Amino acid sequence: MMNRIVWHHTGGGYSPGPEDRRAYHRLIDGDGQVHDGHHAIAANAPGRALTPGTYAAHTRGLNTGAIGVAICAMAGAGWGGAVPWTHPVKPVQVDALVAETARLCDRYGIVPGPRITLSHAEVEPTLGVVQAGKWDFDYPPRGGPGARDPIAIGDELRAEVARLLSSRPVAPDPIRPVLRQGATGQHVRDLQRLLRGPGIDGAFGPLTRRAVVEFQSRNELLPDGIVGPMTWAALAPQG
Numbered sequence: 001m002m003n004r005i006v007w008h009h010t011g012g013g014y015s016p017g018p019e020d021r022r023a024y025h026r027l028i029d030g031d032g033q034v035h036d037g038h039h040a041i042a043a044n045a046p047g048r049a050l051t052p053g054t055y056a057a058h059t060r061g062l063n064t065g066a067i068g069v070a071i072c073a074m075a076g077a078g079w080g081g082a083v084p085w086t087h088p089v090k091p092v093q094v095d096a097l098v099a100e101t102a103r104l105c106d107r108y109g110i111v112p113g114p115r116i117t118l119s120h121a122e123v124e125p126t127l128g129v130v131q132a133g134k135w136d137f138d139y140p141p142r143g144g145p146g147a148r149d150p151i152a153i154g155d156e157l158r159a160e161v162a163r164l165l166s167s168r169p170v171a172p173d174p175i176r177p178v179l180r181q182g183a184t185g186q187h188v189r190d191l192q193r194l195l196r197g198p199g200i201d202g203a204f205g206p207l208t209r210r211a212v213v214e215f216q217s218r219n220e221l222l223p224d225g226i227v228g229p230m231t232w233a234a235l236a237p238q239g
């Protein structure tokens with residue numbers, strides 16, 4: 001359901017503040033620890049109405065389907081390092097950004113690419129969606145002064161994500177059909193067993209649907225009551 005990841009810095013210190021938590025889905029502190037934001041990733045899912053205050057508004061005009069991941073850093077900084085940086089991005093934060101991006105790609109079936117996993121500063125030049133002078137990241141993210149082409153920087157980060165993803169073992173992919181209310185049979189029985197729900201009768205009725213929606217809500221999935229690849233994967237991560 002999610003189809004894009006946008007990288008940011010908060011423009012603050014090394015810990016996420018309340019405003020930061022509302023703006024992003026994931027926040028990486030100065031020690032490289034990943035924190036959840038205030039809004040669930042599912043709040044930005046396609047098909048959801050983006051009512052102000054109910055989703056993470058991290059990228060102007062590009063929040064639907066987009067996960068916002070922010071490094072907590074760069075307080076008081078100006079364009080291209082024009083102002084002395086009191087909280088520069090640390091390498092451990094970049095490592096965590098790459099690792100979290102790879103994890104989210106795995107989880108949501110996102111394939112990294114220049115239009116798919118990109119920094120805020122790349123959004124306008126690459127996608128043509130106008131941003132108000134956003135420059136996260138136009139500086140070498142692993143340190144050193146000076147402005148650089150955000151797309152070249154994004155390419156470096158995407159290469160790191162791709163390396164991480166390719167080094168991961170690929171889990172076996174059992175054949176599991178998409179299930180919705182009205183379905184019957186052995187796959188429904190498997191589903192009901194995994195849900196530990198009201199009964200295992202092989203018939204996908206309203207009670208099973210309710211159990212699916214509750215499971216999806218708890219697991220940051222789109223709570224649509226339809227059991228697709230994402231929900232199957234969350235139900236039985238080992239396949």
Ligand SMILES: [Zn+2]
Pocket residue numbers: 007008009058120134136
């Ligand atoms: Zn940003």
